[in-house]
Amino acid sequence: MSQPENDAQLLANFRQAALHGAVPEQSPRPVISDSWSRVIGHGVNPDTGSHSGLLSVDELEHRRQSSPLGDVMPALRDGLVSVADVAWHIMVVSDAEGRVLWRDGSMAVRRSADRLGFAEGASWAEDVVGTNAIGTALVTRRPVQVHSSEHYVRAHHRWTCAAAPLHDPRDGRLLGTVDISGPAATVHPVTLSLVTAVTRVAEGELRSRHWAAIEGLRSLAAPLLARIPGRALVVDPNGWTAAVTGMPPLDRVALPSAPAAGTVWLPSLGLCTLEPLPGGWLVRIGATGQQDAPAGHVVLDVSRPHAWSVTVSGEAGSWEHELSPRHAELLFVLAVHRGGRSAADLARDLFGDASRTVTVRAELSRLRRNLAGILAHRPYRFADSVTVELLRPDRPADLLPHSSAPAVRRERGKNG
Secondary structure, eight states: OOHHHHHHHHHHHHHHHHHTTOOOSSOOOHHHHHHHHHHHHHTOOTTTOOOOOOOOHHHHHHHHHHSGGGGGHHHHHHHHHHHHHHTTOEEEEEETTOBEEEEEEOHHHHHHHHHHTOOTTOBOOHHHHOSOHHHHHHHHSSOEEEEGGGSSSGGGTTEEEEEEEEEOTTTOOEEEEEEEEEEGGGOOTTHHHHHHHHHHHHHHHHHHHHHHHHHHHHHHHHHHHHTOOSSEEEEOTTOBEEEEESSOOOSBOOOOSSOOSEEEEETTTEEEEEEEETTEEEEEEOTTGGGGOOOOEEEEEOOSSSOOEEEEEETTEEEEEEOOHHHHHHHHHHHHOTTOBOHHHHHHHHHSOTTOHHHHHHHHHHHHHHTTTTEETTTBEEOTTOEEEEEOOSSGGGSSTTOOOHHHHHHHTSOO
């Protein structure tokens, strides 16, 4: 057999075994087999998918207007639409829930997509339509290409798609995906690289806009801070510092997930007062600083597939913050191993390579700045005075589904 025929036969065998609960002799690449396992658990119809209906026109327009993705649509169109049109493909941009917000490219392919329900306002999340580039990229947080029968749903086997996640550089938040889709016969080996490159250009444009906004906030902050005694700083809504007074400069302060005016406890600074400013916050730091940190109860919530948070509470108040994928992995491992882990242990836990201690130490340093008094080291662990509550998903397979860390994969393999 030729290589494509071998691949098709492998996928057909895997499909039959997976749908009947058997263990196949061979499996496709891990990103596909992992996705199929998740999808089967969600009960997606393997022939047609489980379509959830289109967004209303008003809701679709609201999502477009409120998403930062709208700011970079010209860059995405310039980089991809002409290529997609010539190659008989379409460019598709989804939000972080997998809802299709924009489509462009070949009219003939758009008509074919309509017949699949691949239309503006449709959900292309894994738990709705099975394994596909958009939904799987949203889960794994990595660029992915899904070709022909790698799609879980049989109706999608004539298609190929390549998608890359697009993140907000201000806070790392997942904004959505950029995708190129079209007939499987027209697949090109550089499609995924092209989509990934153009997505990075769009993230760069968002980053430039962010720093321009910081410069504008800095011009407001300088005269304001000149009149304030003591320690204070001005930050943007995501905690990026525009100016400081009475203290060494900080790049960023980890604000609560929903900051509000008034007294708030920040792990890295202690008790502070937040005052709203146009485009940001004035943060006045209390005299006692970090000594006001609560003795602490920590809730690590990794129960959701796409968003994770840590909440710290105690006598001095409470603080909640959303976590990046890597920080969610690190805190999860430390919550499972309350006795602590060395840098080499964590390198094995996260990368399967005990030599990657430099990366581990750098990430832990960032975490400890944001969670001062909560994390200890030698070994790395939650402080002895802290009680930790770990919220897991109902299904082990849904635990941090983006993660390929060996420690997380081991926990997914447990039955509870």
